[in-house]
Amino acid sequence: MNRYHGDFFLNQLLTGHGAFLIHQHKYFGETDQCRCGLDSGTISHYLFGCSDFHHIRKNFFPADFHQLGLLDLMGNPSGQRGLKLMVQHLL
Numbered sequence: 473m474n475r476y477h478g479d480f481f482l483n484q485l486l487t488g489h490g491a492f493l494i495h496q497h498k499y500f501g502e503t504d505q506c507r508c509g510l511d512s513g514t515i516s517h518y519l520f521g522c523s524d525f526h527h528i529r530k531n532f533f534p535a536d537f538h539q540l541g542l543l544d545l546m547g548n549p550s551g552q553r554g555l556k557l558m559v560q561h562l563l
């Protein structure tokens with residue numbers, strides 16, 4: 473059992489279900505294109521590529537976040553805060 477299990481926002485990242493457009497597209501037929509227009513709304517797009525979240529990555533993620541995985545970011549207190557903000561923004 474990991475300590476992120478009970479977190480509503482982090483669970484959505486861990487399961488890939490919920491706010492993400494790629495999930496909404498699969499189950500509800502909505503567009504899978506991200507608002508930024510650069511890519512489809514996958515978790516990796518939001519974490520690493522989405523221009524809408526540039527400020528969150530810059531302010532909360534460690535400088536080497538491109539080399540980190542999702543669990544590494546969740547294990548980093550500031551990274552975890554940034555991840556929650558991203559999911560809140562997508563809801």
Ligand SMILES: [Zn+2]
Nearest residue numbers: 506508522523
């Ligand atoms: Zn985007």
